[in-house]
Amino acid sequence: MLDEVIKHLKSGSIAYEKFFELLSQMNMQEFKSLSDLAKLSFLNQGVTYALYDKNESVEQIFPFDLIPRIIDGPEWDRIEKGMIQRNMALNLFLHDVYNEGKILKDKVIPEYLIKSSVHYCRQMEGFTPPKGIYCHIAGSDLIRHSDGEFYVLEDNLRNPSGVSYVLTNRIAMRKVLPDAFKTIPVEFVSDYTERLLNAMWSVSGRDLGDIFCVLLTPGSFNSAYFEHTYLAQKMGIELVEGRDLVVEDDHVYLKSIGGHIRVDVIYRRIDDAYIDPDVFNPDSMLGLKGLMEVYNKGNVTIINAPGTGISDDKAVCAYVPDMIKYYLDEDPIISNVPTYICHKPEDLQYVRENVESLVVKPVDMSGGYGVCICDEMTIEERQELLRKVEANPRNFIAQPKMLLSLHSTFIEDADQFEPRHIDLRTFTILGANDPYVLKGGLTRTALIKNSLIVNSSQGGGSKDTWVIKN
Amino acid sequence: MGRYIERAEFYKRYCMVEYFSALEAPMAEHQDFTLRSIMYMSGTDFDSETILNEREVFQKVLFDASNPHSVYYMVRHVRENARGIRNNISSELWESINKWFIFMKDRGQQPFHSAHYYTFFETMRFHVAMIKSDMVHTLLHNDVWHFLNLGMYIERSQQVFKIMRSKISDYHILSNKGENEAMLSFQFHTLLKSLEAFDVHQVQNRGFMMTHATIFKLIISNQDFPRSTNYTLKKCHQHLLRISERPEGYSAVAESLESSLSQLESFKEFDNEDQVIQHIEDSNNMITNIHHDIVRLFFQ
Numbered sequence: 148m149l150d151e152v153i154k155h156l157k158s159g160s161i162a163y164e165k166f167f168e169l170l171s172q173m174n175m176q177e178f179k180s181l182s183d184l185a186k187l188s189f190l191n192q193g194v195t196y197a198l199y200d201k202n203e204s205v206e207q208i209f210p211f212d213l214i215p216r217i218i219d220g221p222e223w224d225r226i227e228k229g230m231i232q233r234n235m236a237l238n239l240f241l242h243d244v245y246n247e248g249k250i251l252k253d254k255v256i257p258e259y260l261i262k263s264s265v266h267y268c269r270q271m272e273g274f275t276p277p278k279g280i281y282c283h284i285a286g287s288d289l290i291r292h293s294d295g296e297f298y299v300l301e302d303n304l305r306n307p308s309g310v311s312y313v314l315t316n317r318i319a320m321r322k323v324l325p326d327a328f329k330t331i332p333v334e335f336v337s338d339y340t341e342r343l344l345n346a347m348w349s350v351s352g353r354d355l356g357d358i359f360c361v362l363l364t365p366g367s368f369n370s371a372y373f374e375h376t377y378l379a380q381k382m383g384i385e386l387v388e389g390r391d392l393v394v395e396d397d398h399v400y401l402k403s404i405g406g407h408i409r410v411d412v413i414y415r416r417i418d419d420a421y422i423d424p425d426v427f428n429p430d431s432m433l434g435l436k437g438l439m440e441v442y443n444k445g446n447v448t449i450i451n452a453p454g455t456g457i458s459d460d461k462a463v464c465a466y467v468p469d470m471i472k473y474y475l476d477e478d479p480i481i482s483n484v485p486t487y488i489c490h491k492p493e494d495l496q497y498v499r500e501n502v503e504s505l506v507v508k509p510v511d512m513s514g515g516y517g518v519c520i521c522d523e524m525t526i527e528e529r530q531e532l533l534r535k536v537e538a539n540p541r542n543f544i545a546q547p548k549m550l551l552s553l554h555s556t557f558i559e560d561a562d563q564f565e566p567r568h569i570d571l572r573t574f575t576i577l578g579a580n581d582p583y584v585l586k587g588g589l590t591r592t593a594l595i596k597n598s599l600i601v602n603s604s605q606g607g608g609s610k611d612t613w614v615i616k617n
Numbered sequence: 618m619g620r621y622i623e624r625a626e627f628y629k630r631y632c633m634v635e636y637f638s639a640l641e642a643p644m645a646e647h648q649d650f651t652l653r654s655i656m657y658m659s660g661t662d663f664d665s666e667t668i669l670n671e672r673e674v675f676q677k678v679l680f681d682a683s684n685p686h687s688v689y690y691m692v693r694h695v696r697e698n699a700r701g702i703r704n705n706i707s708s709e710l711w712e713s714i715n716k717w718f719i720f721m722k723d724r725g726q727q728p729f730h731s732a733h734y735y736t737f738f739e740t741m742r743f744h745v746a747m748i749k750s751d752m753v754h755t756l757l758h759n760d761v762w763h764f765l766n767l768g769m770y771i772e773r774s775q776q777v778f779k780i781m782r783s784k785i786s787d788y789h790i791l792s793n794k795g796e797n798e799a800m801l802s803f804q805f806h807t808l809l810k811s812l813e814a815f816d817v818h819q820v821q822n823r824g825f826m827m828t829h830a831t832i833f834k835l836i837i838s839n840q841d842f843p844r845s846t847n848y849t850l851k852k853c854h855q856h857l858l859r860i861s862e863r864p865e866g867y868s869a870v871a872e873s874l875e876s877s878l879s880q881l882e883s884f885k886e887f888d889n890e891d892q893v894i895q896h897i898e899d900s901n902n903m904i905t906n907i908h909h910d911i912v913r914l915f916f917q
Contacts, residue, residue, distance in 0.1 A: 325636070
């Protein structure tokens with residue numbers, strides 16, 4: 148297993164050295180009081196997420212660790228280029244499958260795989276969104292393997308969340324450890340919301356000054372509601388629920404006490420299934436009746452475009468290196484975690500024969516749900532899993548157990564620093580102008596010893612991610 | 618007293634915003650520049666050739682009892698002024714002021730490390746908020762209250778102009794040094810944050826790019842923003858008109874303020890920086906004259 152701190156210290160990382168030198172000037176009690184101060188900062192800012200327990204949602208602070216994860220400038224440059232390459236290819240792929248379908252006709256990706264994805268959106272067929280952008284905001288989950296290389300575990304092109312934690316983690320770090328920023332040249336992250344707003348403007352099809360953007364939230368019971376409120380406030384756009392909007396004369400309007408205001412861009416944080424009851428789930432109370440019709444007439448921009456979720460399908464994700472080659476004629480800069488697509492007979496056979504060494508995942512779930520780490524299962528549990536896979540192979544993929552890298556983390560219960568597994572969620576923005584990757588991203592930490600599950604919904608925490616300026 | 622409360626609050630806020638904003642690159646390598654900006658803004662004397670030390674700067678600007686521009690010096694004067702009118706103010710207000718003074722005095726006598734800065738500034742914010750709340754809710758809104766507010770708004774308008782002038786100047790110093798655009802626009806972000814106006818600006822300018830003109834327009838002319846200079850000067854006028862004591866010469870002062878106000882309100886050249894600078898200077902002179910007129914009218 149790779150311990151990132153040890154690796155960097157051995158290779159003479161000045162940034163880590165400086166940080167630990169700073170820490171060495173304080174005793175454990177002082178460190179803990181700073182940690183408490185950071186927690187208080189999150190609590191006071193309302194930086195919380197909701198956990199569902201039976202019928203009740205409980206607001207929690209996202210556990211935060213004061214030891215930052217540091218990534219050197221040149222290493223980050225590679226990640227950044229890799230993420231831009233990946234998301235450009237994904238964007239071209241989305242346009243292709245909903246239009247000409249060349250990649251399917253050329254049998255680079257099986258058509259059945261795409262058309263059978265639960266996220267495939269027939270209403271997007273033959274339609275090109277403004278400026279040809281589908282995935283305006285992409286969250287890619289990366290892990291660093293024991294070989295020291297980063298690999299892409301999965302893409303989140305529907306509603307990637309977590310960026311508000313990146314921004315508030317940095318605010319907390321600046322408050323409690325200001326000296327670190329004076330000696331370590333850390334890239335800034337505070338321009339994210341400005342970049343996102345500019346990207347929204349760039350695909351609005353209207354002139355500056357006339358553009359009206361909204362963030363459509365499912366409401367306060369959603370686990371990411373803090374993020375919705377935070378981003379809307381930072382961008383100075385309206386936070387709305389479906390009931391605040393109305394469709395009239397082929398346009399979307401915000402109902403306000405001063406009359407109706409025409410809406411040009413909707414940054415929706417609602418899944419496709421709920422955005423328009425006329426087209427998708429007819430029982431949805433969250434979306435807006437008639438939205439897709441307005442969208443298809445080009446009178447409103449939806450961010451991200453409906454139907455982008457096919458790329459979140461873990462079986463489709465396995466083909467991203469092929470997409471990069473097909474559309475860009477390049478080799479992927481950041482490789483995928485090797486993936487066995489159970490729908491392919493030869494891959495299914497491999498899974499049957501090697502299941503005990505694999506991690507089996509449903510293709511359409513997120514948040515770490517449904518992930519089966521097979522060497523931690525009993526024989527009976529593995530057999531039961533294989534029965535499920537055999538019954539519906541399209542619905543599963545398998546990957547070798549990639550050991551996420553470790554990072555020193557303060558564990559409160561043990562009252563000491565211990566290594567914990569981490570991953571990295573990057574955030575890429577595609578607009579009509581240059582693509583942008585947030586310099587840092589969200590480092591998620593598994594707080595349970597030896598656990599590989601870093602998701603907040605399953606007890607994970609986070610760290611500030613410092614990209615060092617070149 | 619109103620002037621000292623307001624000035625202490627502005628200096629505190631400027632220190633806090635400048636310091637913590639500078640920790641976020643692109644300013645991280647410009648620590649000395651930030652410390653100089655804090656010293657200039659507070660009006661504290663220093664040798665411009667010397668390299669500034671963060672702790673010494675905060676000691677001088679926040680706690681130095683001998684520095685007439687330090688926050689501690691101002692808080693002490695707030696307390697002395699409050700004591701002088703103790704019979705005219707509420708016990709609640711007096712206690713809040715006294716607590717603030719004790720907090721500043723105690724804090725100045727303890728080691729002040731970077732890990733304490735944020736908590737210190739936050740605590741200061743609470744003290745000021747409490748005092749201002751007590752002023753509104755526990756005093757008769759009589760002449761004492763109007764004088765307190767008059768002082769507060771006169772000070773606020775001057776501090777706003779001072780911060781604007783300071784950030785325009787920082788912008789040009791960095792621009793002349795060939796700094797990049799991110800660094801330059803950062804100065805104007807800091808200007809807005811120093812006035813707690815960043816969010817307001819975003820809301821006011823939905824769908825528009827942030828420009829110097831949108832920032833100047835908000836800070837100078839917005840009629841609804843309590844830290845715009847036109848708003849604060851209008852408030853000065855309103856409080857002056859509500860003072861019941863009217864010594865000889867009162868009408869002339871009130872009319873002069875009214876005429877100056879309409880002159881300032883006619884300013885619309887927000888996209889012409891030279892004109893904005895001229896407006897800041899003219900306004901400052903005008904406010905100084907108003908202050909002198911009021912002192913002469915009521916206190917001499």
